[in-house]
Amino acid sequence: MNHKRLVSATALIAAMTFSAASHAGATLDAVNKKGHVQCGVTTGLAGFSQSNDKGEWTGIDVDMCRAVAAAVFGDATKVKFTPLTAKERFTALQSGEIDMLSRNTTWTLTRDTNLGLNFAGVNYYDGQGFLVSKNLGVKSATELDGAAVCIQAGTTTELNLADYFRRHGMKYTPITFDRSEETIKAFEAGRCDVLTSDQSQLYALRIQLAKPDSATVLPEVVSKEPLGPVVRNGDEDWFKIVRWSLNAMLNAEELGITSANIDELKGSSTDPNIRRLIGLEGIKGQGLGLSDDWAYNIVKQVGNYSEVFERNVGKGSALGIARGLNALWTDGGIQYAAPIR
């Protein structure tokens, strides 16, 4: 943990020290040469990125990486995962250890401007909430004056928490851990009254408790947390591939294309929007430097946004999170992708 962070920090320093400046398109070239996409994910967070006992990764962030691999190679399995703690993630991306970061990372001004990074879009709209033990008898976050709060280090959560308590004139004691595993363990052991994190994470962490029913998520959402994939600054070509991989999944859902019906639609559909996404007409993969069937491969191998969402965090998963803000704009949510044409 500690050790790995120092390694990637050292790697960054070494990279900054010796490397020549990168050029646009360098990442795609390097990825093609390696034969896989190196993707930074969490060390384990149900629904977002988690590996099972066979070392197979699942999650909505993992599927984002797979979508990029499918677009680039036409093969969603050509991706390798680097588990990173919240603290390690940016350094790992800056140093070139990973090609993209898909690790429920909040898009903020500081991160977009000071870290040499670019956010390629939002694959999950989240907000920070509080998880409390039921026997505490707390009904609202405004009753939390004086509470001990467990947090994961290196997140926007730390700052939002401080802001929230300051705004309400309340005191708190932060206990900051490196990894979510220790955070939830300390909460379970009674070290803190409250665990705070993005709401999606709270549901994911809650099912890791021995008795998930003993804890409850408070109704307050205290921040905006648009989570999305991140790439390095200065390589627009790669940035666009990641952005449009996400857009392809969202557009596919909007057009009603799923992994199950895409082959059928490919043969029968006359809708120009669908035909453009599948790569039968229009600009196809040209501008991105990808094959014509890039979007077809994403939907065929990974699925559209709805499939990915429901499978990992929605109804088809243990988390059972409702679409809410993450529904398409046509269904009352705010997920909206630029059209493929």
Added chain:
Amino acid sequence: MPMDNQDDMPSRPPFWNDPDKRALIFQVIVLAAVFAFFAYIFSNTLHNLEKRGISTGFEFLNNEAGFGILMSLIPYDETYTFGRTFLVGLLNTILVSFLGIILATIIGFIVGVARLSNNWLVAKIASVYIETFRNIPLLLQILFWYFAMLPLLPHPRQSVNLGDAFFLNSRGFYMPAPVFESAFLWVLAAIIIAIIAVVILVRWAHKRQERTGQPFHTFWASLAILVALPLIAYVATGMPLSWNLPELKGFNFRGGMTIIPELAALLLALSIYTASFIAEIVRSGIQAVSHGQTEAAYALGLRPGKTLQLVIIPQAMRVIIPQLTSQYLNLTKNSSLAAAVGYPDLVAVFAGTTLNQTGQAVEIIFMTMMVYLTISLLISLFMNWYNKKMALVER
């Protein structure tokens, strides 16, 4: 013979054949190369950072931090700067290292001597201690103490209550905090005078023993001075000290002083782990003193305790100190594992949260490395001084 004026002195070799000058030239070349290398690294780093749009420089130290820290020895809240978080982390690192070194030394010496005990049980217990704790990775020990201890501690509302002043629960060990009034300065002065008096007394007793051979029991006399003088001053100035008691308010206790479980677990793990190495060093040091010394001391009529204190330990110290130094350095550096259990040391607070909030890895990692280097050099310096002092005992 040649006709020029060189015949009145031996002909000088060209300067590149003069070993002194040649050595100088090579040194200058190497130095220049090293400088050029670092200058290249420095400028290239800056260039690359700028090219990738990563902020550089140390201005971030003046920006508001905006996050809370669990424990701070100096006033701190979210409105202080990133520079302040550096100090908070630094002091927390120094605190745990300092306490750890003291504890590890005490445990280490006791166990080391115990391992050489003639009592079979004592010696075996010491052996088991050493072999167990030095063979388990430190990180596991830290996590063990933390997560083994936490569930045993009660919730704040069911705290273990000792006389309404001390409370133990899962949030820490709460105790009364002293509140000093200005007249307390007199008590402080009395303490300092008492310490000086004790030093004078010990010196006098030592000289008297050298002169007359009469031992003087300085221990009880010193204790009397150390207790009586400050006590008199305390009563005479009207007891200028009150206590701020911890009190249960809402979820947690407020007021008083707290020892947080993170500090306790980290300290316990660091000192128990390092003590197992120190014990072996102490044992090797004692065994390095030849057995003839013990026999000679016994022949002079010294009892085993006095023999250890006056003959064996002083000689063993010369073997022990240099190795002890590296254990102290290890402990200090190992304290950076604190982040695993949420103790806010320098690595967790500064090279962790601050780095992540500002993204300035190069500057922050550099500062952090410099801190560990400086602390380590200071410990080395002190221990070398102490080593020299001990070595002078040799006659």
